[in-house]
Amino acid sequence: MLSPSPIVPVILAGGSGTRLWPISRDSLPKQFQSLASDRTLYQEALERVADPTIFTAPLVLTHEDFRFFARRQASDIGIEATVALEPTRRDSGPALIAAALLAQRIAGEHCLVMSLAADHVVGDRPLFRDAVFKAASAAAAGNIVTFGIKPTAPRTSYGYIRPGTPLEQDGSYAVDTFVEKPNTATAERYVSEGYLWNSGNFMFPAALLIEEATRFEPEIVEAVRAAVDNAAEDLGFLRLDVKAFGAAPAKSIDYAVMERTRRAAVIEGVFSWSDIGSWNAVHELGESDVAGNVTRGAVALLDSRNSYVRSDGPLVAAVGLDGISVVATEDAVLVMPTSRSEDVKPLVAKLKAERHVQANEHLKAHRPWGTYQTICRGDRFHVKKIVVEPGGRLSLQKHYHRAEHWIVVKGTAEVTLDGKVFEVRENESTYLPLGGVHRLANPGKIPLELIEVQTGSYLGEDDIVRIEDVYNRN
Template sequence: MLSPSPIVPVVLAGGSGTRLWPVSRDSLPKQFQVLTGSQTLYQQTLQRVSDRSLFAPPLVLTHEDFRFFARRQAAEIGMEVTVALEPVRRDSGPALIAAALIARKLHGEGCLVLALAADHVVRDAPLFLDACRAGAAAAAAGQIVTFGITPTEASTAYGYIRPGGEPGPGGARPVAAFVEKPDLATAARYLAEGYLWNSGNFCFPAGLLVEEAARFEPAMVEAVREAVETAFEDLGFIKLDPGAFAAAPAKSIDYAVMEHTRCAAVVEARFRWSDVGSWNALHELAEGDAAGNVAHGPVALLDSRNSYFHSDGPLVAGIGLDAVSVIATEDAVLVMPVDRAQDVKALVGKLKSERHNAATEHVKVHRPWGSYQSICRGEGFHVKKIVVEPGGRLSLQKHHHRAEHWVVVKGTAEVTLDGRVFEVRENESTYLPLGGVHRLANPGRIPLELIEVQTGSYLGEDDIVRLEDAYNRG
């Protein structure tokens, strides 16, 4: 029997979360947003595994685009994490194999891995820890454990697990079958027959998962093993080899391993759980008013019921509405009947095919050094608000088609222009001519805020020639 410690939490934080559009987009997906409570879903996940008597420091797997979100948001809650970067998305199979291989390097051959999605909501922390201990006991006995959630209703939004056999260590039972999302009548039958919701979270001995994956998906394991063995350090991140990782077949861990292995077991978890897979899920998680409405942000209602409203800025006012969802951001508004929430993903696909920028990008765009936000644009000009965090530095760069005017409204800017370095303080401005080699930095202790006015014949973000970059971007 393997030692039950350490339990290495692996947080999978690379998804895009398109079902929660327009709040969740490719550029800032739902796991890094505050949707319930006062912390992001990712931060809540890290907090759940913060007990160092039970868990080792977390290993986070995320896409390269999100590496600075992962580090910054962990630091905000005082968590030290190791962040490994997936150069391309290959689904959960390659991700968990990579996590298992990295965990073995960091914590030894006998370590157990607790794999958690970064974008789930879990209530009842003591019950969550009980489930982790049970899962670890079963994993230490040589099983690959999935956590099945006790259903509260006949839901069509989740896959299901049919337990079989007698309970073993930790109360885990063999998995008799995994089944896809059912229709309502089938879901009701599953509920009556004792099926569990498939949470997509796992606990397993790192070595066992790799061994079982090698039996069923040898090409996947070979590619991921090469990606891990040739990984390199980049600004404190573990960067998997791009070519090797891209060669791994894209497949979920359920299809790659769990549906084939004889080591699959399920622990029934009794905590309240949601994968936050739709706006309806957030409606159900919140406490509504007497009319069944849930409102987040500036919302005013008259004679409305059983509805969900979310606004990140503009006032949303509703009259005589019943069973609708309204989600408003600065640049997009989604309106739908509550029973069409699962169609949001298809809508986003349509927007992407039509090349709507709002399908993937927010008005406020985050960068490693801070953020920028479009204020106004027209023929030959574009006005932005730029925020540079303390110590942040933009790349040394130039533009072929535009000049820029910078007006500092808060803090002090350190400006490099054609080899000269100077400061621009509040209520001061500077001009950067077309072709000038320049850099913006914040040497102070408070965020630097400035207004940038771009003028020129072409104002696209791809008119940036980076000559030197502190964040190793291309």
């Protein structure tokens, strides 16, 4: 162990990541996607803190909508995490105060906490480990430490930190000032003067963060403490109290504490790092061909250079691209000059304002029991492929505006309909009339796959009246 105090790793995994649309959407944001490797960004963050000689088991803070992703993806790589649910997004200030309070319950009042964003890419694991050692030493000495990153270029998409007086702990400095995202000329000056990128990742004594937050933002601490004190267990998740947490003012930890405390310190991380906040950043992380192109999926290029082309759906064939990004899914395609990657966020806002379902939802929707994916949709019908994982059970429900036909193509379905329970096997089907109280479950050991055909006057997902639900959804 690095210090007499255990280190509780906290993974913040509640963001939406609209800058990486159409891959990242509200229904499945970037931290739960594989963008830089075969692992998701969230899984990579968990693996960085998996050494039991340094860290306790991780504490994950995420949003209600992502709770099953967080637990399932951690379990898939053999990591058991405590998953706490933020009932509403209040920015990083309340989240980190909640993390500090929860960490004290896990590892004692004097524990250290390391907070990492779930959607960052970190390379050079040995160098990252060295930075953890330095940050822990500085934090144990009574500092709130931020991980600064040595710039590789004058980026305008990051905030910067100016290191001040060196501290006694090796490689650590008092923070002289935090500065917002600069223009290009200012960023060039910052790099030349030794400023560091602000990564937004921290190491701190839990008690110190709470003490400083109480000094500057007592209203936030009071609300968050009440939310933690009144938290409830729910299906293995820790659900923070809705009313109390919602009363906390929304404020980032930088504004709430870091820019006001005299206990702020920074260590210089020389490991490779990216907040992967744009498609331009994804392009830079990829392995390019001799013409500077980075491709992924079914892609064919001719006479193209310095471009990023990705397909998670159809074949994308392009001729004569230069500095262009193309990102294709099964239901949406983004095309833009790579230099305009920062404009994806306002584009998504425009799509949402125009009520394009693709702005928020993926064609394949993930649920606690499995997935469903639209095959075909018309005026009075909707055809889906449904996959129910072994042991999965949909809610007992009914619909006011639609009837459904289920055709099993793989596995065995256990169907409940108006109090009767029966099985439907491969190549068999059943009909669920409008208003029928029904449930679908998979009692088998392999995934259940079926085709659902909905017919009726209204086919929206909000035409579901849940009577009983093992996942405690509304």
